[in-house]
Amino acid sequence: MDNTLETNAQMNEELLIKTIEEDNIVGFREEFMTLHPYDQAQFFFKLTPDVRIKVYYFLSPKELAIFFEMLEIEDHEYKGILAEMDPKYAADMLANMFTDNAVDVLNNLDKDQTASYLSIMDHSAAQEIKGLLHYEEYTAGSIMTTEYIAISANQTVRSAMYILKKEAPKAETIYYVYVVDEDERLVGVISLRDLIISSDDTMISEIMFDRIVAISVSADQEEAAKQMRDYDLLALPVVDFQNHLLGIITVDDIIDVIDEEASDDYSKLAGVSDMDTIDKNPFAAAKKRLPWLIILLFLGMFTASLIGRFEDTLSKVPIVAVFIPLIAGMAGNTGTQALAVAVRGIATGELAEISKIKLILRESGTGLITGTICGVLVAFIVFVWKGELLLGFLVGISILASLFVATLAGSLVPLVMHKFKIDPAVASGPFITTMNDITSILIYFGLATMFMSYLIH
Amino acid sequence: MDNTLETNAQMNEELLIKTIEEDNIVGFREEFMTLHPYDQAQFFFKLTPDVRIKVYYFLSPKELAIFFEMLEIEDHEYKGILAEMDPKYAADMLANMFTDNAVDVLNNLDKDQTASYLSIMDHSAAQEIKGLLHYEEYTAGSIMTTEYIAISANQTVRSAMYILKKEAPKAETIYYVYVVDEDERLVGVISLRDLIISSDDTMISEIMFDRIVAISVSADQEEAAKQMRDYDLLALPVVDFQNHLLGIITVDDIIDVIDEEASDDYSKLAGVSDMDTIDKNPFAAAKKRLPWLIILLFLGMFTASLIGRFEDTLSKVPIVAVFIPLIAGMAGNTGTQALAVAVRGIATGELAEISKIKLILRESGTGLITGTICGVLVAFIVFVWKGELLLGFLVGISILASLFVATLAGSLVPLVMHKFKIDPAVASGPFITTMNDITSILIYFGLATMFMSYLIH
Numbered sequence: 001m002d003n004t005l006e007t008n009a010q011m012n013e014e015l016l017i018k019t020i021e022e023d024n025i026v027g028f029r030e031e032f033m034t035l036h037p038y039d040q041a042q043f044f045f046k047l048t049p050d051v052r053i054k055v056y057y058f059l060s061p062k063e064l065a066i067f068f069e070m071l072e073i074e075d076h077e078y079k080g081i082l083a084e085m086d087p088k089y090a091a092d093m094l095a096n097m098f099t100d101n102a103v104d105v106l107n108n109l110d111k112d113q114t115a116s117y118l119s120i121m122d123h124s125a126a127q128e129i130k131g132l133l134h135y136e137e138y139t140a141g142s143i144m145t146t147e148y149i150a151i152s153a154n155q156t157v158r159s160a161m162y163i164l165k166k167e168a169p170k171a172e173t174i175y176y177v178y179v180v181d182e183d184e185r186l187v188g189v190i191s192l193r194d195l196i197i198s199s200d201d202t203m204i205s206e207i208m209f210d211r212i213v214a215i216s217v218s219a220d221q222e223e224a225a226k227q228m229r230d231y232d233l234l235a236l237p238v239v240d241f242q243n244h245l246l247g248i249i250t251v252d253d254i255i256d257v258i259d260e261e262a263s264d265d266y267s268k269l270a271g272v273s274d275m276d277t278i279d280k281n282p283f284a285a286a287k288k289r290l291p292w293l294i295i296l297l298f299l300g301m302f303t304a305s306l307i308g309r310f311e312d313t314l315s316k317v318p319i320v321a322v323f324i325p326l327i328a329g330m331a332g333n334t335g336t337q338a339l340a341v342a343v344r345g346i347a348t349g350e351l352a353e354i355s356k357i358k359l360i361l362r363e364s365g366t367g368l369i370t371g372t373i374c375g376v377l378v379a380f381i382v383f384v385w386k387g388e389l390l391l392g393f394l395v396g397i398s399i400l401a402s403l404f405v406a407t408l409a410g411s412l413v414p415l416v417m418h419k420f421k422i423d424p425a426v427a428s429g430p431f432i433t434t435m436n437d438i439t440s441i442l443i444y445f446g447l448a449t450m451f452m453s454y455l456i457h
Numbered sequence: 458m459d460n461t462l463e464t465n466a467q468m469n470e471e472l473l474i475k476t477i478e479e480d481n482i483v484g485f486r487e488e489f490m491t492l493h494p495y496d497q498a499q500f501f502f503k504l505t506p507d508v509r510i511k512v513y514y515f516l517s518p519k520e521l522a523i524f525f526e527m528l529e530i531e532d533h534e535y536k537g538i539l540a541e542m543d544p545k546y547a548a549d550m551l552a553n554m555f556t557d558n559a560v561d562v563l564n565n566l567d568k569d570q571t572a573s574y575l576s577i578m579d580h581s582a583a584q585e586i587k588g589l590l591h592y593e594e595y596t597a598g599s600i601m602t603t604e605y606i607a608i609s610a611n612q613t614v615r616s617a618m619y620i621l622k623k624e625a626p627k628a629e630t631i632y633y634v635y636v637v638d639e640d641e642r643l644v645g646v647i648s649l650r651d652l653i654i655s656s657d658d659t660m661i662s663e664i665m666f667d668r669i670v671a672i673s674v675s676a677d678q679e680e681a682a683k684q685m686r687d688y689d690l691l692a693l694p695v696v697d698f699q700n701h702l703l704g705i706i707t708v709d710d711i712i713d714v715i716d717e718e719a720s721d722d723y724s725k726l727a728g729v730s731d732m733d734t735i736d737k738n739p740f741a742a743a744k745k746r747l748p749w750l751i752i753l754l755f756l757g758m759f760t761a762s763l764i765g766r767f768e769d770t771l772s773k774v775p776i777v778a779v780f781i782p783l784i785a786g787m788a789g790n791t792g793t794q795a796l797a798v799a800v801r802g803i804a805t806g807e808l809a810e811i812s813k814i815k816l817i818l819r820e821s822g823t824g825l826i827t828g829t830i831c832g833v834l835v836a837f838i839v840f841v842w843k844g845e846l847l848l849g850f851l852v853g854i855s856i857l858a859s860l861f862v863a864t865l866a867g868s869l870v871p872l873v874m875h876k877f878k879i880d881p882a883v884a885s886g887p888f889i890t891t892m893n894d895i896t897s898i899l900i901y902f903g904l905a906t907m908f909m910s911y912l913i914h
Binding site for chain 2: 168256340441
């Protein structure tokens, strides 16, 4: 199934492990240093802690820094891995990482641990990290890096290329160069591609692009993702309200954001507190799924007690019970559809562009249309199947009303939550489903009780 | 709410429209040509067809090609827009687009339309497009482009930079340069960054990276996305089974793939045939949601007919009906949770790494744990609330059995579909939910009928 060809790249895991066991530093480095950082990270993470402790003696903090950011581990696991290292070694490694990645790691530690690493770290690296640590999570500021290349407009392509070559080793991307004025305000951008195809004596001011797409440091990271996707950018400059250049966001971080946000919305729609990964044991998986199930259980007991109030209707016309799952199920699913559309609309920013009243009108219309079609269909089927005109009419009307209410609820609830700055995705699928179960059953039994005398034969 | 600062970039839409109305070509081009291609596309798409026809006279096919690929329109809309243009103009524009984007557009037209554009197009461009047109949708081949830069290992950095500068204007990315042997086999890769920081006389063979990450032309596009995300690549080379370099996939296309796949999985979980966008009218929205609702309606009628068979039980012990929504709802939601985990596992490739038996064992365990906890809880609540030990026991056992079956079904169904190469996400939320509704009700009523004599007071 694995269609990826890693040409000449079959990693020799046994060889690597053997060299570690034999304390053969030269042999280990010979093989390990030619691997891609991602493969280095994969190998490193598979090792047991006591083997990893040896690896720290085989590699410099700087060499470790290169692949450490590529570890695909859970947030809480960083703590343990850093604890395996000598504190000074760990601090050196953090100092050698790109600032945004070091900040990511430090954000997973306790405040006093972070402070102690920063205190023994190289001063200038510590300053850069401190500058980024205070940005709130999920903002553009929290995912930006300060390792960009800035030049002035009043210089030639030749001198710009000189600066670029000099700063390339420590810049996170060299494919965009940012042009700033004497106050560090962003005034232009130029791609390395344009630099390379321009003649050496061209002035930067002549070839730079001055209609810059930039993002505010406090903007949501999803907004940054949208900009980079729309404009096909490899890096997005981050500025403050006075347009001072503070950092850049690179495309690899944005891919992670898009991935995270999508799987976050997805797991909430499914009612899994956090998407559990396949290889977890059943207890861990059950722990992640139980919170919603138990909430649903209580909501379900509430629904049961509602139906309990109609026991009289039920005992007199038991056939009414037959349609409970149909009506509740359809209402639940309609609500989920409307919810999903609204949540995606909010996530992609589409919703910001149309008026709320227009949305409500549209969803009312959609609910009315789907409700009418399904209601008429059901009424007809019940009439043909059971030969009961009134029962068919009753079920049909209930479906119509339930679908209308469910559609409106499914789109209004996330809208209201978004208004109050609550993540609309927490109004997850199971919640909307159960809410609509309850409403639809109330509608159905309300109508059934009203018409009960006609239903009894 | 819009936190993006487009410095100096406030697009003067009125001015642009005024220049078009006044047939002021110079004024239009002065403003329009300084815009970012994305903004050009946004402006262009907002125009009415008769205004757009004027724009085709204001811009060359090449100028149109630059922003045409950035149009955010539905697949079927390409046809109409191309029809507005003179056929030769349209063919010229397609020839000037990056090959992968031209192929995207042509794939949305009828076969004979595509053929007619290709016949009047510049010959070499038509050849390149034909070479890509036959790759199956969703494969790496279908999203790759042939505009890459290839060099040989046996040359210096200076000569490589010369080739790069010469080919830069028509390459889709210049940030990676691929090293091929005399048979066009991929032997190495070097980033522009490494080229720039190396001295001019260094041989390419010395500095190229020869453990290349590449992907097979027939591999799934999701596999390509995973590779680029894992290895943080800006471009991924695509090769055939003999390792001949056929093209590259660039990161902007991969972002679109990640977006599409995520929203595809999401809409299927929600049971929306295709995620409808917010601004659609209610009829269009209803049309997208109705297919699932009508399928569910029939499945729901089937459930109803199943319960109908237990009318005898219902009329004798009507209280049994009270717990129908609780049991069906919990089973439905558990199934959706398991489904979501399995679908994501398949999408991210995680599932390929563990054995199927292990997964089934794990899911059985999870179902047993969640089922037991919820079952005991329910039995206890029913006993306390209604004072009915047997009824509580009955509902509890039903919950346990339903949750166990639902969890297994939720993970097995996508697994089996994946095995038979059906997209597992089509086993969408509503389908699994309804399937589990039915099973759980059968279990519940089966048990209730068995113990009926004890339930009647």
